[in-house]
Amino acid sequence: MTVLALNGVGKRFGGIQALTDVSLAVPEGRIVGVIGPNGAGKTTLFNVITGAYRASTGDVLLAGSDITQWPSHRIMRSGIARTFQNIRLFASMTVWEHLLVAQPRTGGLWRSVLPIGWTDAEARKRAEDALVFFGLERYRNVIARTLPYGIQRKVEMARALTAQPKLLLLDEPVAGMNAEEADDLRALFHRLNERGLSILLIEHDMPFVMSLCHHLYVLNFGVLIGEGTPEVVRNDPVVLDAYLGTEAA
Ligand SMILES: Nc1ncnc2c1ncn2[C@@H]1O[C@H](COP(=O)(O)OP(=O)(O)OP(=O)(O)O)[C@@H](O)[C@H]1O
Ligand SMILES: [Mg+2]
Known part of the structure; x- marks a missing residue:
């Protein structure tokens, strides 16, 4: 089963096209990562999924139900939970x-x-x-x-x-943490995943993402420029050029 699916999602803020035609899926029981440079639209993606922002185009499906127009509180009560990039x-x-x-x-x-x-x-x-x-x-x-x-x-x-939740959204969970803390969290996320929780996470820490995720999506200027297993993404020349070439991958 697909826990979460985005079909052709776009988000515009005035003159800024933050997301363009983004389609992705989180299959049940998987850990999926979203990576990409600063300002690529990663957090905006989470805000659209959780109803904090309304998608300008496209659909968001939660376990097959169209939640695109649902208010945020209804989405959060329907099986999605999140953490924020900045502590709240x-x-x-x-x-x-x-x-x-x-x-x-x-x-x-x-x-x-x-x-x-x-x-x-x-x-x-x-x-x-x-x-x-x-x-x-x-x-x-x-x-x-x-x-x-x-x-x-x-x-x-x-x-x-x-x-x-059925699906946990984590926005840069290991940002600001040391290697030991990141290792600790990786083990905890694995345990949660083994219990059946699906996870979608945004992260800049490449060793962390590559060792944790089953599947990755790469955003650049609001557009998906790559996807696949960590192995595939790590060796994708387009991704290397746009992002990973500048990160310690
Ligand atoms: N509420 C908003 N109003 C106007 N523009 C916004 C709003 N939220 C995000 N943006 C713009 O959308 C773009 C994507 O921002 P977003 O925060 O999603 O990037 P990000 O990939 O999460 O970056 P980072 O890695 O730095 O957290 C940026 O140009 C940002 O300025
Ligand atoms: Mg962000």
Whole structure:
């Protein structure tokens, strides 16, 4: 099954054509990467997928359903979760509070939106699972924004996971992390993937991307200029010329 498909997606901001005719797919259970130079349109792609921006042209399909016109909250409740390129944690919340806040509860507004709401006990269980998975137990009651950068990034990923997504979108998850932290995350992403989570990630760290992803797409000036296995992409002269020639691939 294809978890996510984009067909001919374009996005224009005034005079800037940020994406042109982008078609890609994330098959179930795969880790797919999007690479390309600064300003290529990678984050814009995520914003279109999640409904933060409306596509100017083309369609976005989630497990076969056309979500192109759906509001962002509906998309996020339908199996897609994301992390952002820049940290987005609340100023005065503990790690534990961050993990609870992202979850819909039974009753109230969500009763009409979700087929099944989550009770407080279920929400706490999901938060606990995410906390343990990312090894964040000792930071449970710490104000998240006071933690070291690498830990804050993990809090964001844990928060995204509490929604129990089918597809996780990660925008430069290892940016600013050292090699040891990146290795740690690679192992965690592999474990999540083994549990059935599909992942679409943007990353500039080529060794990380090449060792983690099953399939890669390369964006340049909003246009897909290459795709394939890491091996194919690494040796594609067009990609080398536009991007990888300038990166430590
Ligand atoms: N809200 C917006 N309004 C106007 N232009 C935008 C907006 N968002 C993105 N753009 C433009 O779209 C283009 C693609 O930007 P985007 O942030 O998607 O690039 P990126 O590939 O994520 O780059 P980076 O690797 O630096 O994060 C850029 O020219 C950017 O200025
Ligand atoms: Mg970006």
